[in-house]
Amino acid sequence: MKIKGRVWKYGDDVNTDVIFPGKYTYTLTDPKEMAKVALEDLDADFAEKVQKNDIIIGGKNFGCGSSREQAVSCLVYAGVGAIISKSYARIFFRNCINFGLPALNASDAVDGIENGEIIEIDTESGKISCKAGVYSFPPLPKEVVGIFDAGGLIPYTKKQLGIKT
Amino acid sequence: MGKTLSEKILGKKVNKDVVAGEIVEVEPDVAMSHDNTAAISKSFYKIGVDKVFDPQKHVIILDHCTPAANSKFAQNHKDIREFVTKQNIKNFYDIQHGVCHQVIHEKGHIYPGALVVGSDSHSTSYGAFGAFSCGIGRSEMAVIMARGKIWLKVPETIKIYVKGKFPKGISSKDLMLQIAREIRADGALYKAIEFCGPTIDNMSVASRFVLANMAVEIGAKAGYMIPNQATLDYLKKHTSRPYEIIESDPDATFEKTYTFDVSNLEPMVAKPHTVDNVSPISEVAGTKIDQVFFGSCTNGRIEDFQVVSDVVKGKKIHPGVRMLVFPASNTIYMEALKQGFIQNLMEAGAVIMNPGCGPCMGNHEGILADNEVCVATSNRNFKGRLGNKNSEVFLASPRTAAECAIAGKIVDWKK
Ligand code: SF4
Numbered sequence: 001m002k003i004k005g006r007v008w009k010y011g012d013d014v015n016t017d018v019i020f021p022g023k024y025t026y027t028l029t030d031p032k033e034m035a036k037v038a039l040e041d042l043d044a045d046f047a048e049k050v051q052k053n054d055i056i057i058g059g060k061n062f063g064c065g066s067s068r069e070q071a072v073s074c075l076v077y078a079g080v081g082a083i084i085s086k087s088y089a090r091i092f093f094r095n096c097i098n099f100g101l102p103a104l105n106a107s108d109a110v111d112g113i114e115n116g117e118i119i120e121i122d123t124e125s126g127k128i129s130c131k132a133g134v135y136s137f138p139p140l141p142k143e144v145v146g147i148f149d150a151g152g153l154i155p156y157t158k159k160q161l162g163i164k165t
Numbered sequence: 166m167g168k169t170l171s172e173k174i175l176g177k178k179v180n181k182d183v184v185a186g187e188i189v190e191v192e193p194d195v196a197m198s199h200d201n202t203a204a205i206s207k208s209f210y211k212i213g214v215d216k217v218f219d220p221q222k223h224v225i226i227l228d229h230c231t232p233a234a235n236s237k238f239a240q241n242h243k244d245i246r247e248f249v250t251k252q253n254i255k256n257f258y259d260i261q262h263g264v265c266h267q268v269i270h271e272k273g274h275i276y277p278g279a280l281v282v283g284s285d286s287h288s289t290s291y292g293a294f295g296a297f298s299c300g301i302g303r304s305e306m307a308v309i310m311a312r313g314k315i316w317l318k319v320p321e322t323i324k325i326y327v328k329g330k331f332p333k334g335i336s337s338k339d340l341m342l343q344i345a346r347e348i349r350a351d352g353a354l355y356k357a358i359e360f361c362g363p364t365i366d367n368m369s370v371a372s373r374f375v376l377a378n379m380a381v382e383i384g385a386k387a388g389y390m391i392p393n394q395a396t397l398d399y400l401k402k403h404t405s406r407p408y409e410i411i412e413s414d415p416d417a418t419f420e421k422t423y424t425f426d427v428s429n430l431e432p433m434v435a436k437p438h439t440v441d442n443v444s445p446i447s448e449v450a451g452t453k454i455d456q457v458f459f460g461s462c463t464n465g466r467i468e469d470f471q472v473v474s475d476v477v478k479g480k481k482i483h484p485g486v487r488m489l490v491f492p493a494s495n496t497i498y499m500e501a502l503k504q505g506f507i508q509n510l511m512e513a514g515a516v517i518m519n520p521g522c523g524p525c526m527g528n529h530e531g532i533l534a535d536n537e538v539c540v541a542t543s544n545r546n547f548k549g550r551l552g553n554k555n556s557e558v559f560l561a562s563p564r565t566a567a568e569c570a571i572a573g574k575i576v577d578w579k580k
Pocket of ligand 1 (some may be wrong): 229264265266285409461462463521522525543544546
């Protein structure tokens with residue numbers, strides 16, 4: 001899979017409260033509405049200007065805080081194609097796999113990529129191409145790659161249980 | 166080669182030797198969810214399964230926005246009540262009980278050696294009872310409902326060894342903030358933390374709970390300690406489930422050991438907007454405050470009430486400050502009434518609220534206005550956490566929160 005998009009670059013410890021504020025967690029369920037509040041408390045411009053397949057760059061510990069899955073799904077609904085970060089909070093990372101959003105670990109790429117530039121990710125070869133050059137990222141562990149390939153945990157479980165859609 | 170508690174508990178679940186780094190598929194013993202159960206149930210039905218795999222395993226507690234703040238929250242609760250009835254989930258606790266992380270062990274669902282998951286990040290809390298316990302996502306809980314299983318990576322373990330005697334008025338919250346200051350918000354990412362040492366051995370259950378509760382704030386997957394006598398006494402009173410205490414072997418591999426000495430610890434605060442932005446209180450003394458939020462799953466227990474009540478007894482809360490009090494559970498509320506703590510707080514001018522999460526994640530019951538400052542005994546101070554991104558939250562111990570409520574500002578009460 002190739003993902004090409006514009007970069008939105010943020011810093012370390014971007015937490016789930018600024019990605020999807022807690023006050024919405026039991027009241028906003030419509031994907032369109034959820035997309036509109038994505039990153040509301042971090043970057044007021046984001047939801048309005050984000051385009052399909054744009055890529056978020058974070059520093060270390062991206063997605064720390066709450067277990068809320070909407071911190072991932074609101075980004076997917078907003079069109080985000082991938083996240084590249086130095087590290088992820090573990091529940092957020094699991095939620096990315098479970099929701100089929102590529103969350104890549106690539107510290108050098110984070111340092112090399114500039115805010116606003118267009119970059120391309122090739123998930124098959126594990127490469128990120130940007131102005132500063134080409135960076136690589138490690139693949140998902142083999143035990144969980146199936147979940148990702150199935151498009152997330154719910155479709156994966158369906159398949160596992162032999163339930164037809 | 167010795168094994169850590171994580172390797173032992175997860176290995177037992179798959180009937181083989183496992184080592185840190187391995188990924189295993191396991192059946193948790195207990196699975197906790199709260200107000201997010203409505204969303205979970207929708208994902209569960211989306212899978213195409215009709216019956217919950219093992220209704221006994223699930224514990225569902227309403228606490229995040231109780232009583233419902235508006236019709237949407239009300240619908241959310243209603244959906245959950247219908248779901249638990251239909252699925253015959255008996256371990257359901259409606260809005261009168263309190264915060265999930267308190268109610269679950271008060272009602273006897275947590276025991277040493279258990280493998281527990283919760284669709285709430287602070288599910289690390291149950292490590293306080295010697296369980297291996299971690300937070301998971303909503304879809305994962307839906308899949309546990311469908312097939313009883315989840316994949317987990319066996320974590321590496323960090324040891325946090327704590328020694329020394331707390332100076333008067335200093336508590337495990339100050340220690341935890343000091344730990345966050347040193348280890349940082351990502352310092353224990355993916356790892357299990359074993360809290361140990363003489364100070365931990367001598368702590369009350371509630372004080373130990375604070376550490377396990379906030380282990381996730383430094384990135385940990387689980388944070389646990391071996392039950393001490395106080396914990397065993399508590400378990401005797403609260404659970405009838407048989408259990409086996411599981412401990413790390415003396416020659417187990419730990420990735421790193423940190424040592425903390427609490428003998429000279431000062432009151433600590435986490436400044437806006439991150440939990441690891443910690444300093445001794447003296448550095449922010451004088452900051453004017455508008456609200457005090459006393460409660461939450463971190464610090465709303467009876468020993469916390471004792472401390473806060475002792476500070477405010479016979480005094481008045483500063484007229485510029487609103488002090489909101491949320492007992493962590495109904496049981497704690499009744500005990501606080503019995504011991505006169507509630508009376509002291511009310512006479513001082515505090516507002517006593519219902520047990521539950523209150524404003525902790527910005528839903529209701531005490532949202533801040535623009536530019537307001539709150540001292541909270543909870544565990545997170547992220548931007549917007551208390552419902553308004555233009556407000557500021559300082560995290561502190563119950564003692565510090567009470568002293569600030571009286572002073573009307575952040576005060577170095579140790580001076
Ligand atoms: S009190 Fe706060 S941190 Fe604890 S479970 Fe409730 S919302 Fe979460």
